Amino acid sequence: MDEIAAFLRAYPPFDQLPPEAAMLAAEHIQIEYFPAHHDVLTFGGPPAEFLYIVRKGMVDFVREEEGEVLVFDSLGPGEAFGYPSLIRRRSPIVTVRTRTEVLAYLLPAEIFYHLQAEYPLFASYFAASALHRLNSAVRSRHQTAEPSLFQTRLQELISHPLIAIQPDATVREAAQLMRDHNVSCLLVNLPPYEVYDQNSGIITDRDLRNRVLAAGLPDSTPLRQVMTAPVVSLPVTALAFEAMLLMLERHIHHLPVTRDGVVVGMVTHTDILRRQSNSPLFLPRQLQRAHTLEDLRSYGDQVAAAVGALLDAGVRVSDIGRVVAVAHDALIQRILRDVETELGAPPAPYAWLVLGSEGRYEQTLRTDQDNALIYADEHPPDAPEYFRVLAETVVERLVACGFPRCRGNIMASNPQWRQPLSVWQATFARWIDVPDEEALLRSGIFFDFRQIHGTLYAEGGLRPIITRARGNKIFLGRLARAALRNPAPLNLFRNVVLERRGDQKNLIDLKHRGTAMVVDLARIFALEAGCIDTSTVGRLRRSWPAASIGETEAESLVSAFELLSLLRLRHQRAQIEQGDEPTNLIVYTDLSPLEQRELKESLQAIARVQRGIATVYQTGRIA
Amino acid sequence: MRLPWQRKRAVPELVRAYEVGPWPDARSYWRDVRYVVLDVETSGLDARRDALLAVGLVEIEQARVHLDRRWYSLIRPPAGLLVEASSIRIHGLMRADLADAPPIDAVLPELLDRLAQRVLVVHVARIDVGFLNQALDLSYGTRLHGPILDTSRLAATLHQNAQLLGEISRDMPIPAIQLRALAIQYNLPVYPQHDALNDALTTAQLFLAQATHLEHQGIRTLRALLRAGGVQSR
Numbered sequence: 001m002d003e004i005a006a007f008l009r010a011y012p013p014f015d016q017l018p019p020e021a022a023m024l025a026a027e028h029i030q031i032e033y034f035p036a037h038h039d040v041l042t043f044g045g046p047p048a049e050f051l052y053i054v055r056k057g058m059v060d061f062v063r064e065e066e067g068e069v070l071v072f073d074s075l076g077p078g079e080a081f082g083y084p085s086l087i088r089r090r091s092p093i094v095t096v097r098t099r100t101e102v103l104a105y106l107l108p109a110e111i112f113y114h115l116q117a118e119y120p121l122f123a124s125y126f127a128a129s130a131l132h133r134l135n136s137a138v139r140s141r142h143q144t145a146e147p148s149l150f151q152t153r154l155q156e157l158i159s160h161p162l163i164a165i166q167p168d169a170t171v172r173e174a175a176q177l178m179r180d181h182n183v184s185c186l187l188v189n190l191p192p193y194e195v196y197d198q199n200s201g202i203i204t205d206r207d208l209r210n211r212v213l214a215a216g217l218p219d220s221t222p223l224r225q226v227m228t229a230p231v232v233s234l235p236v237t238a239l240a241f242e243a244m245l246l247m248l249e250r251h252i253h254h255l256p257v258t259r260d261g262v263v264v265g266m267v268t269h270t271d272i273l274r275r276q277s278n279s280p281l282f283l284p285r286q287l288q289r290a291h292t293l294e295d296l297r298s299y300g301d302q303v304a305a306a307v308g309a310l311l312d313a314g315v316r317v318s319d320i321g322r323v324v325a326v327a328h329d330a331l332i333q334r335i336l337r338d339v340e341t342e343l344g345a346p347p348a349p350y351a352w353l354v355l356g357s358e359g360r361y362e363q364t365l366r367t368d369q370d371n372a373l374i375y376a377d378e379h380p381p382d383a384p385e386y387f388r389v390l391a392e393t394v395v396e397r398l399v400a401c402g403f404p405r406c407r408g409n410i411m412a413s414n415p416q417w418r419q420p421l422s423v424w425q426a427t428f429a430r431w432i433d434v435p436d437e438e439a440l441l442r443s444g445i446f447f448d449f450r451q452i453h454g455t456l457y458a459e460g461g462l463r464p465i466i467t468r469a470r471g472n473k474i475f476l477g478r479l480a481r482a483a484l485r486n487p488a489p490l491n492l493f494r495n496v497v498l499e500r501r502g503d504q505k506n507l508i509d510l511k512h513r514g515t516a517m518v519v520d521l522a523r524i525f526a527l528e529a530g531c532i533d534t535s536t537v538g539r540l541r542r543s544w545p546a547a548s549i550g551e552t553e554a555e556s557l558v559s560a561f562e563l564l565s566l567l568r569l570r571h572q573r574a575q576i577e578q579g580d581e582p583t584n585l586i587v588y589t590d591l592s593p594l595e596q597r598e599l600k601e602s603l604q605a606i607a608r609v610q611r612g613i614a615t616v617y618q619t620g621r622i623a
Numbered sequence: 624m625r626l627p628w629q630r631k632r633a634v635p636e637l638v639r640a641y642e643v644g645p646w647p648d649a650r651s652y653w654r655d656v657r658y659v660v661l662d663v664e665t666s667g668l669d670a671r672r673d674a675l676l677a678v679g680l681v682e683i684e685q686a687r688v689h690l691d692r693r694w695y696s697l698i699r700p701p702a703g704l705l706v707e708a709s710s711i712r713i714h715g716l717m718r719a720d721l722a723d724a725p726p727i728d729a730v731l732p733e734l735l736d737r738l739a740q741r742v743l744v745v746h747v748a749r750i751d752v753g754f755l756n757q758a759l760d761l762s763y764g765t766r767l768h769g770p771i772l773d774t775s776r777l778a779a780t781l782h783q784n785a786q787l788l789g790e791i792s793r794d795m796p797i798p799a800i801q802l803r804a805l806a807i808q809y810n811l812p813v814y815p816q817h818d819a820l821n822d823a824l825t826t827a828q829l830f831l832a833q834a835t836h837l838e839h840q841g842i843r844t845l846r847a848l849l850r851a852g853g854v855q856s857r
Binding site: 028030031100 | 686687688689690693809810811812814815820821824827828831832835839
């Protein structure tokens with residue numbers, strides 16, 4: 001009995017039960033042996049009287065359509081079936097057929113109902129579809145974490161009411177208004193009036209002190225003379241961490257928060273400090289205090305250490321990616337500014353781009369640099385030489401900070417990727433018009449760009465060219481075919497296909513056979529929809545209304561992506577802690593049964609979307 | 624063996640009730656028959672000299688093992704019987720546990736009640752049946768009455784059939800009859816061994832697997848099963 005209870009408790013949802021409840025279940029189990037190819041439950045047949053748990057062998061979920069038998073899921077030891085029928089007390093919605101001989105534990109309905117009523121966590125497992133299960137698995141892992149600044153978005157921090165004032169009001173009136181509302185800053189209504197956009201002004205108690213009192217101005221001074229306009233703001237979706245960084249950078253304590261370009265609230269330095277409990281938060285300060293390259297390198301180390309802490313805290317990998325992006329962006333900006341100071345002001349406007357995973361906010365470790373530089377078409381003759389030195393110096397310093405050179409030499413130090421805007425525009429346009437192998441490869445890296453420094457507006461110069469791909473069926477078709485060359489590693493029975501490398505068995509590559517597949521799909525959908533987001537999750541969430549994917553499928557891909565990223569990052573962190581080089585290969589059988597199942601469901605979700613893409617672009621069978 | 628009128632004492636009602644059955648109809652489809660799968664732990668292998676120390680059983684109904692009707696009891700050995708250290712090592716029953724256990728006379732009534740009207744299934748029946756008959760004889764002057772199936776015999780039959788059907792080579796020797804080896808052969812879980820209840824459970828699962836495979840070979844009725852692996856009570 002102990003052995004059966006222990007077996008049950010090794011798998012979800014029985015792992016949610018306390019020992020005595022698992023024992024109760026074990027004591028009421030009935031054991032049945034089924035021959036191979038036997039229908040345990042029949043579609044439309046009598047309702048299930050038991051919850052079936054596979055102890056030995058495999059069962060398939062089959063659907064028969066036009067005489068063809070479709071296996072659409074398979075379960076192995078520890079996995080349960082029959083509950084939709086049991087819960088609804090109706091006919092099974094699928095036929096469950098044994099693939100091998102199967103020994104099954106049968107939990108009688110009354111015990112199942114009892115456990116369901118007594119143990120909500122047990123019940124919730126059966127509550128919804130496989131997709132919901134996957135989602136709740138990802139969620140439950142994050143539930144334990146306290147909301148930290150890395151997860152907190154500004155929207156949740158807005159605590160002060162937004163008080164506005166006219167620009168011709170006097171500073172005295174402003175001070176009275178602040179006193180009456182007990183706030184430390186006011187938004188100044190500027191044209192277009194009553195539309196509090198980013199062109200509004202701001203007046204803070206510090207301005208009243210520094211610019212009015214200390215400057216000896218009368219209290220009748222109009223606000224427009226002492227206010228700050230336009231305001232520095234962030235969207236409501238920005239992370240508190242980003243706000244902290246911006247405030248430190250600009251030496252400000254008040255930050256208007258915008259939604260769709262309109263100021264909807266104010267976040268203060270104090271609001272953020274109140275939330276500050278995690279040490280990684282001090283990173284921006286450390287960066288500010290850094291003087292030497294050694295300091296910067298240690299900052300990079302701190303960011304890497306913070307990733308581990310965030311992972312332990314249960315932060316979603318996509319949020320970790322954002323934090324890392326913000327922290328690394330700050331480091332690169334710092335280096336760029338330092339180099340600009342050393343070389344003298346840039347002779348022409350330029351833009352520093354980060355590409356690939358960095359551009360997608362998905363860099364969680366210090367991986368190879370991927371960057372590029374764009375400078376204005378109108379530039380003095382010495383500009384190319386200036387940017388050569390700048391790029392080479394910055395790349396060198398990044399190496400010193402622990403970011404290895406890109407093996408494919410996709411770096412601003414490579415003259416090919418350091419060009420005037422018009423050359424870049426022509427290059428991007430050619431990749432779309434002549435989608436050969438190289439173009440497809442490059443577009444996967446360069447189209448995921450993000451500008452992190454410089455006054456040249458790269459987004460405005462390049463994104464319109466990328467969005468032209470929207471109507472280009474040939475380019476999209478090629479891209480789709482390239483993406484499908486890497487199909488989800490599932491066999492005919494929808495089971496995970498594992499690899500063998502050398503003497504290592506049961507391997508799965510979580511990048512190439514995992515996250516990369518989702519990244520490629522999301523890029524296609526973003527191009528279809530003309531979505532300018534570069535993050536994979538953002539692309540999926542924002543492009544589905546105008547792309548060849550439905551909302552449910554998009555969400556299932558998001559879940560799959562989060563899970564695959566989580567497994568991969570956790571694996572890599574463990575390797576780094578052991579002093580090994582991080583890899584993408586994990587041993588499938590080392591995963592817990594729940595993780596194996598989640599991984600399988602994630603890959604199944606990817607395979608479904610891949611099949612959809614194959615149909616849309618008529619790429620034929622998935623290679 | 625004594626004749627009925629030679630019984631040592633008056634036969635309790637429960638023994639008479641056990642003896643009259645009725646026993647499962649041999650023409651029944653095997654899945655419709657009720658079985659009780661039993662295993663015993665003993666102080667040695669000689670039924671006349673050694674004692675029963677524990678008995679465990681599970682019931683099979685509708686071809687399913689019903690764990691809620693499992694039963695297990697330790698049995699206090701007769702005074703003066705020394706449970707040797709070597710046998711303790713095998714079954715792990717400690718002298719102190721056994722000293723607090725009910726004596727065989729207190730265990731047999733419930734045992735008979737659970738065996739009544741069911742086909743008895745044991746693995747290597749000779750030993751278990753020998754001990755049970757010895758105990759029943761000493762206490763009530765009776766013996767096991769119903770049909771008995773031996774999973775080690777069923778294993779031999781399945782092996783012969785497989786040879787006849789050409790599924791395995793004729794040169795293959797008769798397989799090991801250890802419970803563990805057979806369970807593994809059918810890809811069945813093996814519960815921790817040398818515990819009467821766990822061994823009864825492993826035997827029950829083995830029996831279900833064997834009967835399922837035999838059914839595939841046309842053996843559908845209890846009679847056919849008994850022909851394939853039945854044993855006599857004595």
